[in-house]
Amino acid sequence: xxxxxxxxxxxxxxxxxxxxxxxxxxxxxxxxxxxxxxxxxxxxxxxxxxxxxxxxxxxxxxxxxxxxxxxxxxxxxxxxxxxxxxxxxxxxxxxxxxxxxxxxxxxxxxxxxxxxxxxxxxxxxxxxxxxxxxxxxxxxxxxxxxxxxxxxxxxxxxxxxxxxxxxxxxxxxxxxxxxxxxxxxxxxxxxxxxxxxxxxxxxxxxxxxxxxxxxxxxxxxxxxxxxxxxxxxxxxxxxxxxxxxxxxxxxxxxxxxxxxxxxxxxxxxxxxxxxxxxxxxxxxxxxxxxxxxxxxxxxxxxxxxxxxxxxxxxxxxxxxxxxxxxxxxxxxxxxxxxxxxxxxxxxxxxxxxxxxxx
Amino acid sequence: xxxxxxxxxxxxxxxxxxxxxxxxxxxxxxxxxxxxxxxxxxxxxxxxxxxxxxxxxxxxxxxxxxxxxxxxxxxxxxxxxxxxxxxxxxxxxxxxxxxxxxxxxxxxxxxxxxxxxxxxxxxxxxxxxxxxxxxxxxxxxxxxxxxxxxxxxxxxxxxxxxxxxxxxxxxxxxxxxxxxxxxxxxxxxxxxxxxxxxxxxxxxxxxxxxxxxxxxxxxxxxxxxxxxxxxxxxxxxxxxxxxxxxxxxxxxxxxxxxxxxxxxxxxxxxxxxxxxxxxxxxxxxxxxxxxxxxxxxxxxxxxxxxxxxxxxxxxxxxxxxxxxxxxxxxxxxxx
Numbered sequence: 103x104x105x106x107x108x109x110x111x112x113x114x115x116x117x118x119x120x121x122x123x124x125x126x127x128x129x130x131x132x133x134x135x136x137x138x139x140x141x142x143x144x145x146x147x148x149x150x151x152x153x154x155x156x157x158x159x160x161x162x163x164x165x166x167x168x169x170x171x172x173x174x175x176x177x178x179x180x181x182x183x184x185x186x187x188x189x190x191x192x193x194x195x196x197x198x199x200x201x202x203x204x205x206x207x208x209x210x211x212x213x214x215x216x217x218x219x220x221x222x223x224x225x226x227x228x229x230x231x232x233x234x235x236x237x238x239x240x241x242x243x244x245x246x247x248x249x250x251x252x253x254x255x256x257x258x259x260x261x262x263x264x265x266x267x268x269x270x271x272x273x274x275x276x277x278x279x280x281x282x283x284x285x286x287x288x289x290x291x292x293x294x295x296x297x298x299x300x301x302x303x304x305x306x307x308x309x310x311x312x313x314x315x316x317x318x319x320x321x322x323x324x325x326x327x328x329x330x331x332x333x334x335x336x337x338x339x340x341x342x343x344x345x346x347x348x349x350x351x352x353x354x355x356x357x358x359x360x361x362x363x364x365x366x367x368x369x370x371x372x373x374x375x376x377x378x379x380x381x382x383x384x385x386x387x388x389x390x391x392x393x394x395x396x397x398x399x400x401x402x403x404x405x406x407x408x409x410x411x412x413x414x415x416x417x418x419x420x421x422x423x424x425x426x427x428x429x430x431x432x433x434x435x436x437x438x439x440x441x442x443x444x445x446x447x448x449x450x451x452x453x454x455x456x457x458x459x460x
Numbered sequence: 461x462x463x464x465x466x467x468x469x470x471x472x473x474x475x476x477x478x479x480x481x482x483x484x485x486x487x488x489x490x491x492x493x494x495x496x497x498x499x500x501x502x503x504x505x506x507x508x509x510x511x512x513x514x515x516x517x518x519x520x521x522x523x524x525x526x527x528x529x530x531x532x533x534x535x536x537x538x539x540x541x542x543x544x545x546x547x548x549x550x551x552x553x554x555x556x557x558x559x560x561x562x563x564x565x566x567x568x569x570x571x572x573x574x575x576x577x578x579x580x581x582x583x584x585x586x587x588x589x590x591x592x593x594x595x596x597x598x599x600x601x602x603x604x605x606x607x608x609x610x611x612x613x614x615x616x617x618x619x620x621x622x623x624x625x626x627x628x629x630x631x632x633x634x635x636x637x638x639x640x641x642x643x644x645x646x647x648x649x650x651x652x653x654x655x656x657x658x659x660x661x662x663x664x665x666x667x668x669x670x671x672x673x674x675x676x677x678x679x680x681x682x683x684x685x686x687x688x689x690x691x692x693x694x695x696x697x698x699x700x701x702x703x704x705x706x707x708x709x710x711x712x713x714x715x716x717x718x719x720x721x722x723x724x725x726x727x728x729x730x731x732x733x734x735x736x737x738x739x740x741x742x743x744x745x746x747x748x749x750x751x752x753x754x755x756x757x758x759x760x761x762x763x764x765x766x767x768x769x770x771x772x773x774x775x776x777x778x779x780x781x782x783x784x785x786x787x788x789x790x791x792x793x794x795x
Contacts, residue, residue: 323718391677
């Protein structure tokens with residue numbers, strides 16, 4: 103397996119830049135993503151398109167991103183709607199095939215890993231909407247036992263029942279809840295059921311796509327605490343997708359900020375919050391309403407996220423960026439280590455040139 | 461303090477069902493002064509949207525106001541016939557809902573929707589209404605308003621659409637706006653723009669606002685006072701700074717503590733054990749008693765009304781000197 107991990111560093115490769123961070127983290131990577139891209143063809147049907155003489159319309163949902171996630175740690179991807187974060191979640195578990203680039207799961211190519219059920223059971227996903235992701239006609243015990251049966255992990259009805267009871271207890275529900283149907287539970291309890299189902303195949307890697315966004319804040323606290331406890335007890339690796347920066351701060355080891363299909367900034371969690379470098383990261387933090395009511399006059403970032411079908415040339419953030427100049431309007435910035443912020447990599451000409459100081 | 465613009469007295473909303481009557485709101489009382497922003501927070505199902513719907517007369521049947529009064533400028537509006545209420549809604553009370561796509565009619569140009577609203581409620585000419593429509597779009601920050609006035613709702617992005625909805629709610633110059641989760645469907649950078657806009661309008665136009673949201677951050681930035689709702693009742697009401705910084709009701713204490721802080725990482729977030737009861741199973745006494753860390757005998761028997769706690773009022777027996785258990789002098793701590 104070791105020889106598959108070896109990859110030739112290429113100075114122009116984003117992934118090579120991402121490796122700069124590795125000494126900060128412990129274990130070998132659970133997941134390595136290299137130059138990953140996914141485009142969607144959103145053209146109108148052929149005949150209409152031909153009659154109207156339109157070109158094809160390609161939506162670049164994810165356009166060349168790279169990161170790795172060391173075992174036992176959490177990488178979060180944050181960004182606003184349409185930035186491509188959920189597409190990344192689906193790409194790394196193989197729900198979409200990539201248009202370009204590749205994903206290595208524990209050193210193995212993802213397509214190969216997915217074809218092998220002993221590998222496939224090692225990754226699971228938790229979805230945003232606990233109302234849509236549980237089959238309403240199945241009892242909770244059957245929902246949770248499905249991966250156990252599908253992967254043939256435990257033989258015998260009694261042993262399976264014991265395992266389901268253990269999983270329910272682990273996520274803070276009662277073993278008796280297995281007899282109920284999903285509609286008998288609140289949103290937070292349903293999300294616990296989703297987590298129990300994900301854990302039932304003994305996974306090592308969980309992709310969590312906005313797992314608390316549909317929940318009330320007091321319930322969100324319960325689920326975040328549960329996820330942290332499970333990570334500590336089971337040594338799980340998380341890819342956590344969220345739009346909520348304060349949630350992400352509580353759970354992440356490292357954070358990638360996405361904008362329009364690319365990573366704008368990737369840094370250890372504390373570094374990102376203490377010294378945000380990319381102008382977009384700063385704008386995002388600035389935009390969050392704060393509970394301290396300092397009365398500070400905030401300058402909200404103007405404009406909106408442009409369409410990923412016709413992204414602006416150069417840096418995609420330049421139409422909203424206070425630091426944009428001619429270079430930003432023409433040339434796409436690469437992710438490079440930020441000056442004076444060890445551990446952070448930033449895709450910004452202004453940061454690279456030192457124009458962001460002051 | 462000025463005479464209240466809106467006064468809600470002992471409001472009770474019931475839903476008759478086959479299995480008996482559910483009480484969705486019970487004894488809700490509050491008032492809003494002209495130019496004041498009252499935030500209403502709480503978990504889903506706590507009754508915050510229901511309160512807004514009752515005020516604008518749009519309770520979903522079979523829900524109905526079973527008791528209490530709603531007064532606007534001293535005049536009862538909870539018992540008005542439908543046609544009269546239709547005139548109050550729009551002219552005197554503007555409404556902003558969460559989803560800007562379903563609020564706007566997709567078949568009409570946004571300008572025409574604004575003009576229609578103004579012609580219904582104001583005594584002005586078509587030409588004047590059209591001129592004002594452009595003015596309102598400019599005021600809410602839509603670029604090139606003179607051209608965009610002839611666009612259809614689908615031609616706007618989510619944030620721009622919500623601005624149009626705000627313009628629509630404001631164009632008949634109501635004295636009160638009921639805004640139900642106006643920024644929840646928006647991204648954080650757009651949310652900040654919309655909050656700034658609402659604040660500016662409340663200040664410049666002197667419009668009073670009832671802002672319903674589950675986002676404490678939005679409340680902290682926008683509201684003057686805040687009401688915390690739990691299981692169909694107001695648990696605590698008071699100045700926003702007091703409720704956020706020094707909550708008195710054990711539920712508000714837990715709610716504030718469970719908000720993940722942006723400025724630091726905590727190993728374990730404070731959490732309130734359990735979940736809010738369903739309407740069909742609200743416990744006897746204080747509705748929060750099964751989850752309350754300070755519960756004592758009286759809480760399980762009697763339902764508390766709002767009691768003075770100093771700057772805020774909280775529905776909690778800890779603040780009644782006649783109770784066998786008092787609030788400790790240093791205040792409540794979570795956990």
